[in-house]
Amino acid sequence: MPTRKARTTWTGGLQDGSGKVELVSSGLATFDVSFPKRTAEEADGTTSPEELIAAAHAACFSMALSAGVAAAGGTPQSLVVDVEVRLGPDPAGGFRIADIAIRVRGKVDGLDEEGFVKAANDAKLGCPVSKALTGTTITLDAALV
Numbered sequence: 229m230p231t232r233k234a235r236t237t238w239t240g241g242l243q244d245g246s247g248k249v250e251l252v253s254s255g256l257a258t259f260d261v262s263f264p265k266r267t268a269e270e271a272d273g274t275t276s277p278e279e280l281i282a283a284a285h286a287a288c289f290s291m292a293l294s295a296g297v298a299a300a301g302g303t304p305q306s307l308v309v310d311v312e313v314r315l316g317p318d319p320a321g322g323f324r325i326a327d328i329a330i331r332v333r334g335k336v337d338g339l340d341e342e343g344f345v346k347a348a349n350d351a352k353l354g355c356p357v358s359k360a361l362t363g364t365t366i367t368l369d370a371a372l373v
Contacts (some may be wrong), residue, residue: 236261249275267315267323272285278313278325283356289330292351300347302339308333327365333373345370 232254238247242263250258259275266276286309297304309332316326330352336344348370352358360365 278315282311283311288355288357292355296347296351303337305335307334325364329367331369341372344372
């Protein structure tokens with residue numbers, strides 16, 4: 229199975245420093261990161277580990293759900309997956325990923341709402357990113373449109 233790589237170069241301290249995250253395997257992009265912006269309400273042109281996890285989770289979940297819909301006898305026409313990853317304080321000190329919320333809206337042929345929701349729940353449990361994030365509360369809001 230493949231291995232994917234990313235690299236961060238960081239200069240300075242936590243509060244006054246900054247870094248760049250590079251998607252090494254694909255070579256597609258380099259993103260700015262900053263701890264103060266990571267903990268602020270507005271990203272202001274930077275990304276964060278939480279946003280990158282949200283992106284990974286949205287992509288992984290959509291792939292797992294499309295496979296699950298097909299396995300249940302449906303045909304996915306479109307899936308719109310939004311994932312929110314919330315950073316919060318860790319009772320043991322520092323920070324942790326407090327929770328993750330997945331919202332999916334799908335246009336699917338051959339499945340009713342109940343079948344779609346079941347496939348979505350199965351995808352939430354079965355996608356490799358969800359599995360990597362066990363120990364974090366992951367909620368799901370799934371519906372057909």
